[in-house]
Amino acid sequence: MKIHQPTRAAGLERLADFTAQAGFNYAHKRNFDYGPEADVEADPWRDNVSRLSPYIRHKLLTEQELIEAVIKVHGSQKADKFITEILWRGYFRGWLEQRPEVWADYVTGRDDALRAMQKLGSQRKTYEQALESRTGIDCFDFWMKELIDTGYLHNHARMWFASIWIFTLKLPWQIGADLFLQHLRDGDAASNVLSWRWVAGLHTKGKSYQATKENIVQFTDGRFTAIGLAQEFVPLVESKSYKFRPLKVPPAPPAAAAFALLVHEEDCHPESLTLPGKPALLIGVSGPDGKSPKGVADPVREFAQGAVTDALTRGSDHFGCESVMWNKGQKLADVMKTAGIERLIVPWLPTGPLKDAIGREVNGCNPRWVMRNYDAAIWPLAKAGFFPVKKKAPDALAPLGILL
Ligand SMILES: Cc1cc2nc3c(=O)[nH]c(=O)nc-3n(C[C@H](O)[C@H](O)[C@H](O)COP(=O)(O)OP(=O)(O)OC[C@H]3O[C@@H](n4cnc5c(N)ncnc54)[C@H](O)[C@@H]3O)c2cc1C
Missing domain, CATH: 1.10.579.10 (DNA Cyclobutane Dipyrimidine Photolyase, subunit A, domain 3)
Incomplete structure (x- = not known):
């Protein structure tokens, strides 16, 4: 199995390779796990899942562009299974965001x-x-x-x-x-x-x-005997029931004088954010080790850091501005002060370890938040189960030009 490089270019390359499989093959074969050694060159049918998740998770590729790419090749009906899985991701994000x-x-x-x-x-x-x-x-x-x-x-x-x-x-x-x-x-x-x-x-x-x-x-194509499994699956229970707190979608930041844009590992495609102009500075930050008290494995850290570095390089080219890293031990306010910039815009920091680690300090800089239109359309639908989200997605996404 090819190891993922943490760049948007590598994600786009994999997407281009996979798109042809995202219709009939994905719908019929996605549940098969042929294993990491499957020879997909010899048998493209075994290239049955995208393995794009690290790119999607860091928003090196956006959910919107993935859905658009598969619709373009297969139409929304034939790509329905793949689109449904992309929607599952948005469902889980929205569900947690509304029950932090x-x-x-x-x-x-x-x-x-x-x-x-x-x-x-x-x-x-x-x-x-x-x-x-x-x-x-x-x-x-x-x-x-x-x-x-x-x-x-x-x-x-x-x-x-x-x-x-x-x-x-x-x-x-x-x-x-x-x-x-x-x-x-x-x-x-x-x-x-x-x-x-x-x-x-x-x-x-x-x-x-x-x-x-x-x-x-x-x-698994008979790769295992799977002997020794439990025969009983008594569901776990918990006494607490979680309160639903409807998401407040932030208003678009107003046009402003010079601002810095924070580029974090939850959103590594600054070029496609809806911003009130061009940022004067990009400030990069990543903190994957907060995911676990044991820290993360090297490849996980390298992917997250690489994704932010790639986003800063692309973003600097796109906006024609400088970029700096907000390193551990530094204060964000000091990074901005050194650059002589007072205003900060931040792509939405979803509930999770990075928000736990930097949310308070970011809030201390009075940021304006930007939420992607796709997230603002899908996340609020995650009120209970997945199927209402799937049902309402066509209406929610139509204003974005996504016709399901
Ligand atoms: C116990 C458990 C833990 C999981 N942990 C994660 C995780 O930490 N991060 C993560 O991104 N996914 C997680 N998933 C969901 C899913 O397994 C992966 O997204 C998927 O296997 C990624 O492989 P792929 O890109 O080849 O998927 P594909 O089948 O090609 O799907 C395309 C994309 O759709 C999304 N997707 C697909 N299936 C799901 C799903 N069931 N739930 C949510 N999104 C989905 C992913 O973004 C995925 O990249 C978990 C599932 C289980 C059962």
């Missing part, structure tokens, strides 16, 4: 679970066996290695992995979600934490995801 306490409780629950595990000898042993690919469950041990070696897992493998983690190995879901955030190049607060909650039976209450031997054997 779920993220805060995940962080507390994760830290509690990690502490508790130190005292639970047998749980710690299972955890260590899992990390070292020594559970004896062939598929799980393979995926653990694949996760650590490649920074990617197929969607179906993530579902099976999480189900085995929770129901067979009986490990805390928060520690599994933390492991994913340490190793996935696309590791994302909303898609990751809410998917783990979904597998556990906490997102759709009372409905857990069941990893079965038959399903794994079928959709």
Whole structure:
């Protein structure tokens, strides 16, 4: 499997290669996990998923341009499956944005679970066996290695992995979600934490995801025996129900004198933001290590930092302005003062680790926020389940010129 380079150019190249597969092939084959060694050159049918997630997660490629690209080639009906998956991402983002306490409780629950595990000898042993690919469950041990070696897992493998983690190995879901955030190049607060909650039976209450031997054997092309899986999948329960807080879409920033634009790893395509003019300075920041108390694996850090560097280079060319990094230990206000700029515009910082790390300091600089029209159209729809979002998406996206 080709390792992802953290540039928009590499993302566009992969998109160009994949677009032909995004219609019929994706719709019929997307659930198959042929593994990292699949020879997609010899058999393009095995090139059945895009592997674009690290680009989408850092907005090196935007959801809007992906949907437009696949509609152009296949039309919206034939590309419906792919578009639906892109909408899932927006659904999870919007859902978490409107229930930020779920993220805060995940962080507390994760830290509690990690502490508790130190005292639970047998749980710690299972955890260590899992990390070292020594559970004896062939598929799980393979995926653990694949996760650590490649920074990617197929969607179906993530579902099976999480189900085995929770129901067979009986490990805390928060520690599994933390492991994913340490190793996935696309590791994302909303898609990751809410998917783990979904597998556990906490997102759709009372409905857990069941990893079965038959399903794994079928959709991995018989690569595994998948022996030793739990037969019971009793959904986890929690006493709390989370309050829905409707998203307030920020008004577009008014035209202004010189302003600096913050370029962070949640949005690495400054050229396509709706801004009140050209920024006088780009200020780059990334902080992927905040995703986990254990920090992140080198490839995850390198991808996030590389994505911001790429965004600064492209942005400087596009806007004809300088760029600087806001480095650890520096004050953002000082970076702006040194440049002689008072106004700051910031692409929306979604709920998650980067907002936890820099949100307060950014707010201290009285920023104006910009939210992408696509996000402003999709996120507020995430009031409950996914299907109302899918149903309302055509009307919500039509004003953007996206005809589903
Ligand atoms: C337990 C678990 C944890 C996950 N953690 C993450 C995560 O941290 N970051 C992340 O981006 N995705 C996560 N996902 C969702 C999904 O597995 C990945 O987005 C997808 O596998 C990425 O591979 P791809 O780009 O080849 O996907 P494709 O099938 O080619 O899909 C195209 C794009 O659609 C979006 N997408 C596809 N499936 C989903 C989905 N189920 N939910 C949300 N968006 C989706 C992604 O942006 C993806 O790149 C998780 C799923 C599970 C079950």
